[in-house]
Amino acid sequence: MKNTLCKGYFAIKVDLKMKMTALLLLVALFQLQANNTYSQKSKISMSMEDATIESIFEQIEKTTDYNILYKNSILDIDKRVSINVDKVKIETLMDLVLKETNVSYEIRRKLIVLLEKEKKPALIKENPVSPNLLKAVQTTTITGTVTDQQNVPLGGVSIVVKGTTKGVSTNFDGQYEIEASEGDILVFSYIGFAKHEVEVTQEMVINVIMKPDLMDLNEVVVTATGVRRKVELGNSIANLNVSDDVKQRPIANVSDLLQGQASGVQISSSGGSTGMGSRIRIRGSNSASLSNEPVIYIDGVLINNEANSISFETGGQSPSRLNDINPEDIESIEIIKGPSAATLYGSIAANGVIRITTKKGKQGEPRWSAFLESGLVEDVTTYPRNYQALDADGNSGFNFEAAEGTFVHSVVNSFQPLNDPRTSPFRTGQSYGAGLSVSGGSEALSYFLSGSITDGEGVLSVNNIQRTNFRGNFGAKITESLKVNLSTGYTNSDLELPLNDNFALGLMGQGLNGTPSIDINNGWGEFTPEELFTIDTRQRINRFTSGLEALWQPNEKLNVRVAGGLDFTSRWDSQFFPTGEAPDFLNYDEGARFSNRFNDFVYTLDAVGSYKADLTENINSRTSLGFQYLQNLSQGTFATGLQLVAGSNSIAGAAVTQSNEQTIESRTVGVFLEEQVSFKDKLFVTGAIRADRGSSFGASFNSVFYPKISASWLISEEDFFSNSDKFGISSLRLRGAWGASGVQPGTNDALRFFNPIAATLDGQSVTGVTIGSVGNENLSPERSTELELGFDAKLLSNRVGLEMTYFYKKNT
Numbered sequence: 055m056k057n058t059l060c061k062g063y064f065a066i067k068v069d070l071k072m073k074m075t076a077l078l079l080l081v082a083l084f085q086l087q088a089n090n091t092y093s094q095k096s097k098i099s100m101s102m103e104d105a106t107i108e109s110i111f112e113q114i115e116k117t118t119d120y121n122i123l124y125k126n127s128i129l130d131i132d133k134r135v136s137i138n139v140d141k142v143k144i145e146t147l148m149d150l151v152l153k154e155t156n157v158s159y160e161i162r163r164k165l166i167v168l169l170e171k172e173k174k175p176a177l178i179k180e181n182p183v184s185p186n187l188l189k190a191v192q193t194t195t196i197t198g199t200v201t202d203q204q205n206v207p208l209g210g211v212s213i214v215v216k217g218t219t220k221g222v223s224t225n226f227d228g229q230y231e232i233e234a235s236e237g238d239i240l241v242f243s244y245i246g247f248a249k250h251e252v253e254v255t256q257e258m259v260i261n262v263i264m265k266p267d268l269m270d271l272n273e274v275v276v277t278a279t280g281v282r283r284k285v286e287l288g289n290s291i292a293n294l295n296v297s298d299d300v301k302q303r304p305i306a307n308v309s310d311l312l313q314g315q316a317s318g319v320q321i322s323s324s325g326g327s328t329g330m331g332s333r334i335r336i337r338g339s340n341s342a343s344l345s346n347e348p349v350i351y352i353d354g355v356l357i358n359n360e361a362n363s364i365s366f367e368t369g370g371q372s373p374s375r376l377n378d379i380n381p382e383d384i385e386s387i388e389i390i391k392g393p394s395a396a397t398l399y400g401s402i403a404a405n406g407v408i409r410i411t412t413k414k415g416k417q418g419e420p421r422w423s424a425f426l427e428s429g430l431v432e433d434v435t436t437y438p439r440n441y442q443a444l445d446a447d448g449n450s451g452f453n454f455e456a457a458e459g460t461f462v463h464s465v466v467n468s469f470q471p472l473n474d475p476r477t478s479p480f481r482t483g484q485s486y487g488a489g490l491s492v493s494g495g496s497e498a499l500s501y502f503l504s505g506s507i508t509d510g511e512g513v514l515s516v517n518n519i520q521r522t523n524f525r526g527n528f529g530a531k532i533t534e535s536l537k538v539n540l541s542t543g544y545t546n547s548d549l550e551l552p553l554n555d556n557f558a559l560g561l562m563g564q565g566l567n568g569t570p571s572i573d574i575n576n577g578w579g580e581f582t583p584e585e586l587f588t589i590d591t592r593q594r595i596n597r598f599t600s601g602l603e604a605l606w607q608p609n610e611k612l613n614v615r616v617a618g619g620l621d622f623t624s625r626w627d628s629q630f631f632p633t634g635e636a637p638d639f640l641n642y643d644e645g646a647r648f649s650n651r652f653n654d655f656v657y658t659l660d661a662v663g664s665y666k667a668d669l670t671e672n673i674n675s676r677t678s679l680g681f682q683y684l685q686n687l688s689q690g691t692f693a694t695g696l697q698l699v700a701g702s703n704s705i706a707g708a709a710v711t712q713s714n715e716q717t718i719e720s721r722t723v724g725v726f727l728e729e730q731v732s733f734k735d736k737l738f739v740t741g742a743i744r745a746d747r748g749s750s751f752g753a754s755f756n757s758v759f760y761p762k763i764s765a766s767w768l769i770s771e772e773d774f775f776s777n778s779d780k781f782g783i784s785s786l787r788l789r790g791a792w793g794a795s796g797v798q799p800g801t802n803d804a805l806r807f808f809n810p811i812a813a814t815l816d817g818q819s820v821t822g823v824t825i826g827s828v829g830n831e832n833l834s835p836e837r838s839t840e841l842e843l844g845f846d847a848k849l850l851s852n853r854v855g856l857e858m859t860y861f862y863k864k865n866t
Contacts, residue, residue, distance in 0.1 A: 331374020
C-alpha cells in the first residue's frame with residue numbers, strides 16, 4: 055500500500071537574452087515582395103507548456119524554414135504561453151503566440167516580421183478587405199471551459215475557427231475566449247485526445263468534454279533507429295506511461311509496473327518473500343536451455359537483467375537485478391514484442407526488448423516532488439493440515455492398508471503449525487519509503503535529480519531489505535544542432551532472505567510436511583523455525599549505471615545519435631550456519647560459511663544515423679544505418695569454510711576451506727540497415743537487415759543475418775473510408791511484419807576445454823583435468839522467426855479501442 059503524503063513545487067524565474075538585432079529587421083524589410091505560397095502549404099505541430107515566447111520562436115526556426123525578425127522594444131520575449139497544436143498553418147500558430155500582445159506580423163516567403171499593431175510595415179502593399187473581414191463585424195465572443203471525461207480542466211487545447219487561421223488556446227484552467235460568428239465551426243484539438251467540432255449558434259457559452267484518442271497518430275516510441283511515430287511501425291509495441299502509476303497503485307518494483315499492463319506479457323514471481331524477483335515472458339518462451347528473459351535497456355544502456363541473481367540454493371526464489379531500479383524514477387516503458395519487432399537488436403533479442411525511459415528535466419522553474427509511503431504485509435493463507443490416522447491400539451496406517459481392509463482407523467489427528475498462532479512463524483511486516491526529486495533547467499541545460507530510501511520487512515523475521523537509490527539525468531544544448539544527455543543511477547541494497555520453497559531447509563516444506571500433533575516437534579517436520587532462522591543468508595549490492603548520448607541534427611533531413619554506457623554491479627552473496635545451532639544438514643551444524651563475490655560489467659556502444667528524403671510530393675523515405683558493440687564481463691570468486699570454530703563466522707576459523715574463481719565474457723558486434731518508404735503519410739513500408747558476429751559463436755561459423763519487412767496502412771485516412779464512421783468505425787490501421795532475431799549461445803558452449811581438479815593417486819595429492827565441454831565449432835545462435843498480423847481500430851465515435859494481433863513464431 056502506498057500513500058503519497060506530500061508534494062510541492064517551487065519556482066525560480068530564468069531570464070533569457072534577445073538574439074536578433076534591429077539591423078537585421080531593416081535589411082529584411084527590403085526583401086518582402088514575394089508571395090506566401092510556402093506558408094500556405096507548410097504545416098507545423100508543437101506542444102510547449104508554460105514556455106517563453108523566445109523559446110517558441112526558436113523552436114519554430116528549428117523545425118521549419120522560417121526566420122523570425124523583431125525588435126527588443128516591441129515584444130516581451132520572456133512572456134510565458136502554452137501552445138498545443140497539431141499540423142496547423144504557421145499563421146494559426148503565430149496568432150496563438152501573439153494573441154495577448156500588441157504585436158502583429160507579416161509573412162513573406164520564409165521571413166516572419168513582427169511589428170507593432172499600430173504601425174504598417176514598409177514596402178508592404180495592403181490587400182483589399184476580404185469577405186471574411188466584413189463578416190467579422192458581426193462576430194460575437196464565445197467563452198467556455200474544456201475538460202476531460204473526469205472533469206479535469208485541460209490547458210493548451212487548440213480552438214480554431216474551421217476554414218480560417220483564427221484560433222486561441224485554453225489557459226491552465228481550461229478556459230478560452232474566441233471571436234466567432236453564428237454558423238462557424240469551432241475545432242477543438244489536443245494531443246492524446248480526439249478532435250471535437252462544435253457549430254456556433256446563438257449560445258454564448260460552449261463547454262466541451264474531450265475524449266481520449268485511442269489511436270493517437272502522434273504517439274511516438276523509441277526504436278533501435280531513434281524516435282518514431284507508432285503509426286509508422288508494423289509491429290505491436292506497448293507504450294506504458296507509468297509516471298502516475300506509482301502514485302495510484304501499490305508499486306514496489308518494476309515488475310509491478312508491468313503486471314497486467316500489456317497483452318502477451320506474463321509476469322511470474324519467483325517467490326513471495328520481500329525482495330524477490332520476477333520472471334518475465336513476452337509471447338511465451340523461446341529456448342529450452344538458454345535464457346528466456348527479455349533484454350532491458352535503461353535510457354539506451356543495456357543492463358544486467360539476471361533473473362536468478364543468487365549463487366547458492368535458496369529453494370527456487372531469488373532476487374532479480376531488474377528490481378534494483380527505483381519505480382519512482384521511471385517516466386515510460388516500451389515493450390517490443392517478439393522476434394519480428396526486435397530484429398534490429400540482433401542476437402540477444404528473440405525474447406523481446408523492454409526499453410525504460412527515466413524522468414528528465416524540463417525547461418522552467420525547479421519543480422520539487424517528495425513522497426512518504428508506508429505499508430503492511432501479512433500472510434493471509436490458510437494452509438492444509440497434516441493428517442494421521444491411528445487404529446485402536448494407537449498404530450498408524452496407510453491408505454492402501456485401509457483400502458485392503460488390513461487397517462481400520464479409530465482416530466484421525468490433524469495439525470498445521472503454519473496456521474496455529476502458538477507455532478506460526480509469521481509476523482506483520484512493515485515497509486517504509488521516502489524520496490525527494492527536483493527537475494528543471496533552461497534551454498541550455500536541464501536536470502533531474504532524485505534520491506530515495508526503502509526499508510521493508512517480510513512476514514518472516516529473517517526477511518528484510520534496505521535499499522537506497524540516487525539518480526541524476528542531465529541534458530545540455532551545446533549548439534543549435536548538437537545536444538548531449540547524461541544519465542546516471544546508483545543503487546545500494548542489503549537483502550536478508552530466507553531459505554524457502556522447494557528446499558530441504560525451506561520453512562514452508564517443514565510445515566507442509568509436518569506432524570499431525572503439536573506434541574510432536576511442535577507440529578514441524580525435521581527442522582523447526584528456531585533452527586532454520588539461525589541461518590544467515592544475505593546479498594549486498596552496489597550498482598552504478600551511466601550513459602552518455604550525443605544527438606546531432608545539422609538539418610531537418612539528417613540526424614545522428616551516438617551513445618555509450620556502462621552498467622556495473624558489485625554483488626556479495628554470503629551465507630552462515632552457526633556451529634552447534636544450525637540444522638543438522640550436510641554437517642552444517644558443525645558450522646559453515648559461504649562467501650561469493652562478483653563484479654559484473656555490461657558495456658554498450660551504439661551509433662545510428664538517419665537521412666530523410668522527399669522522393670516526390672507524396673512519397674518520402676528514411677534510410678538508417680547503425681552499429682552496435684556489446685560486451686558482458688562477469689568476474690567471480692567463491693570461498694567456502696566448513697567446520698567453524700564455535701563463535702566464529704569467518705572462513706579463517708574453518709578447518710576445511712575451498713576456493714574457486716570464474717571469468718565469463720562475451721562480445722557482440724552488429725551492423726544494420728533500415729529503409730522506410732511512406733506514401734502520403736498513410737502507408738509505411740519498412741525493410742531492414744542486421745548482421746551479427748559474436749565471441750560465443752563457433753569458430754567455423756561466421757556472421758548471422760536477421761532480415762525484417764513490415765507495413766502499416768492507415769486505411770481510415772483514405773478517401774473511400776471517409777464515411778466509415780456511419781458503420782461504427784472511427785479509425786482503422788492495418789499492420790503486418792515478418793522478421794527474425796536470436797538468442798546467443800552460452801559463453802563457452804562452442805569451446806572445447808578442460809576443468810582442473812585435485813585428485814589422490816597412490817596416496818599422493820596430484821593435479822588433473824576433466825573434460826569440461828566437447829565444444830562445437832559450428833555453433834550458431836538460436837534463431838526465432840515470427841510472422842505478425844494485426845489491426846488497431848477505434849469504434850463507436852472513439853468510445854471503444856480495439857487492438858488485435860496474430861503471430862506465428864518458430865524457433866530453430
